[in-house]
Amino acid sequence: MTATDLITADKQSPQADALDWVIRAVGLSLHIDDRAILHDLTFDITAGSYVALLGANGAGKSTLLHVLATLTVPTAGELMLFGKRVGRGNPAIRANIGMIGHQPMLYRDLTALENLVFFGKLYNVKNPIDRAEELLNQVALSHRADDPACTFSRGMVQRLAIARALMHDPKLLLADEPFSGLDMASGRMLENMLAELHAQGKTIVLVNHDIEQSLAITQRAIVLRQGRIVVNAPTRELDLETVIQEIGIS
């Protein structure tokens, strides 16, 4: 099956419109100066799906994730999240999004617990201290709850960042290379957490450089190449070789 077949097959899927979608992008483009970072992207992501966003360095994965998180405004096209058109503002839409980024997005001088409670309060989480303690327990950081984030190792910071992203129990989780910096045990823990969130009906968009792992744990893969979608298909229909070929890795 060629890449064109994979995209076309998906677009013509009779179920696509019948399902509830969380993300709908139509002709999404982003130009910075004269350079096209994202080019005419059209795709839907249905509620409860687990999607891998794959591509080589500079393909536009992180930028697309920023656009989906409403942090970057596209220069053309339309983005709808949870049935609402994304523009400036939209606090109600953002309340449903959690993001694990390249950077931990934490305050290094606050303790792990203070960081989580702060973000919990910002999202109006009921009982933010209880929720923070629960998450610290899940990411195995309970014993360091009262230590400032600046004293944490890279892996621990990453685990705390994951807890921060989940603090408000978001319906949509955007994860940009969440496995980076994690040791094998922590990586497995995160894999299980993501699987559990998926089982709970959350929508997950995962950017990951480990293609094999992505194909194994997600349901659908969107492959970007130079800012364009070259594959958008269920992962069960894809094999590693095809994806590597489409990504353009020699």
Next chain:
Amino acid sequence: MMLLLRQIILLTGKDLRIEARSRQTLGLVIVLGILIIVVLGLGLGPEQLTNGASATAALWVAYLFAGVLVFEKTMSVERHDGALASLLLAPIDRSVIYVAKLISNLILMLILALVITPVAVVLFGFDLSAAPWQFVMIMAMSILGFAAVGTLFAAVVSSTRLQGGLLAIVVLPLALPLVIASTQMMIQLFRDGKPIGGTGLTVLLAADVLYLVTSWLVFELILEP
């Protein structure tokens, strides 16, 4: 309204907690402020040391340079580890971030003023007893306008690679109307014994309103993660 207020208190509390824990900003700006007052006092010579206008000018120089450092430092907290992106992702209005940051800056500036003003008063033999509350009022209004515009441009400058002295270059010219108006009023008040008012007060009020409203409106447009 209550929600906005709660969010502002939450963000300001976070800034002050970080400052209380790291003591990165206050320690530095207080030392800088005192040094500026002392160096200017020594540089101007003994005949200027009983001159109220010199004391006001020295205080302004200290407020301006220490203030720029305050604005830069409080915004850099948001740039470390991409923390600003987490605020932009949160379901809060961006103007809340501006107001909270402005209040944090004003509180730090107030602490700075409480420390360095007595130093200037003692060193310059500046007799404030004629109109202490008017002095406080003029300085408070001036610092409000300065912090309003400083908070905005600290956010602009922090997202560029041109940090360091750029904030001072941008903000200091904008502070000129505040400096001129407040200095004129200080001279009227302490040298001529006239009550504050007239053009100086109008300029100060107009600059405060203009800087506050413009910065509040523009802030959400320039904020980049």
